Amino acid sequence: MASANHREAARELIATIDDDVANRLLKGAVDLHVHSGPSTMPRQVDHFQAVEEAAAAGMRGIMFKDHHYSVAPFIPIMDRVLGHLGVAMYGGLVLNNSTGGLNPFVVDAQLKQGARLVWMPTAQSANHIRSSHRKTRLASNVQLKPSPGITVVDSYGEILDVVKEILDSIAEFDAILSSGHLHVWEIWKLFHEAKKRGVKRLLVNHPMYGLHFTYEDIAEMAEFGAHIEQSACLYVDSRFNVYSPQELKEHIEAAGVAHSSIGSDLGQVDNPTPVEGMRQAIKLCLALGFSEDDVRLMVRDNPARLIGLDIE
Known part of the structure; x- marks a missing residue:
């Protein structure tokens, strides 16, 4: 899946920045995409371990995401054991068939149990299944029971x-609505309806x-009021x-730093840890070429605002 040339180019640029600078900016960061x-x-x-590593780096919060629970x-329970580390911990629900799909009763129960984010279908969305037929985009590396593709329309x-x-x-609990792995056309329909209903x-x-976005889609979605997260x-x-x-720079600039954040989207084996990815x-x-203030917005302030934390 990885591009060797892109990966080497990333390594070379990453090596030009001192650890001390990055570690300073990592303090207070909020990662809303931990696997x-x-x-x-x-x-x-x-x-x-994810919480312990986040605490060691001085991070402020993490959101746990699993596609199937x-x-x-x-x-x-985790807060009782790990709360002294000072890392805010959050969980959410992905609306795949393995968690009940588009089931309002499950959503209601999870929100009442503290879920702060509801992702639309990911690995079992119709768009994901269509996009993964050659294992080049959004592929899964686990073989679950075959699932019908879910769409919201x-x-x-x-x-x-x-x-x-x-x-x-979602509106009642002022939770976050994520587009999941829906197609951009579905996302536009969904977000218009969501905003109309108070999300x-x-x-x-x-x-x-x-998700088949264009740069224009990103810009218009940000202007519409959506938060755009790039996966490290x-x-x-x-x-x-x-x-x-260069594409990372373009993807961020399409939305603008003020509307952007970075989540690790990490935790898989043979990859950097979430903290190292951040x-x-x-x-x-x-x-x-992004400034320290830009980076602070994207890894600390913007995700904190989205999840409802006060900006320190």
Whole structure:
């Protein structure tokens, strides 16, 4: 999957920035895209280790994301054991078939158990399944029971009633709505309906990776009020690297720093840890000409605002 040339280019740029600079900017960072374990897929770190490593780096918060179960109900237990480390811990729900799909009863229960983010379908979305037929985009490395592809629209392109019910619950709890791995056309429909129903926190994850966004889509989505998160794993020294450093700069600039954040999207085996991925992403952004203030916005302030943390 990784491009050797892009990965080497990232390594070279990352090496030009001192660790001390990156470590300073990592303090207070909030990573809203951590794939720790246990999981159906092999993970490099478990949830406890992810928190411990984040605390050692001085990070402020992390969001656990698993495609097939919600970590949200376990956060109170984890907080009892790890709360003294000072890292805010969050869980959310991905609406794949393995978690109930587009089920408003599951969403309601999870939000009442503390879920702060609801991702639309990812690995089991119709777009993901279509985009993965050659294993070049959004491929899964685990073989689960075959799943029908999920879409949020009916045959006329209108948002399903059950999705409207889910959006009402997200609005009620002021949670974050993520576009998941839907197609950009579905996302536009979904976000317009969400905003109409009072959802205030809109998130697009890795828009150029498998979601079929154009640069114009990114710019218009940011202007619409959505938060655009770039996945560090797609740009740094990772086996998931598929974009050049210059493309990272272009992807960020399409939305603008004020509307952008960086999440690690890491935790997989044979990859940097989430903390190391964030450190590399910080270095890469600095090497690409983004200022320290820009980077601080993208790794600290913007994700903190999105999740509802006060800006320190």
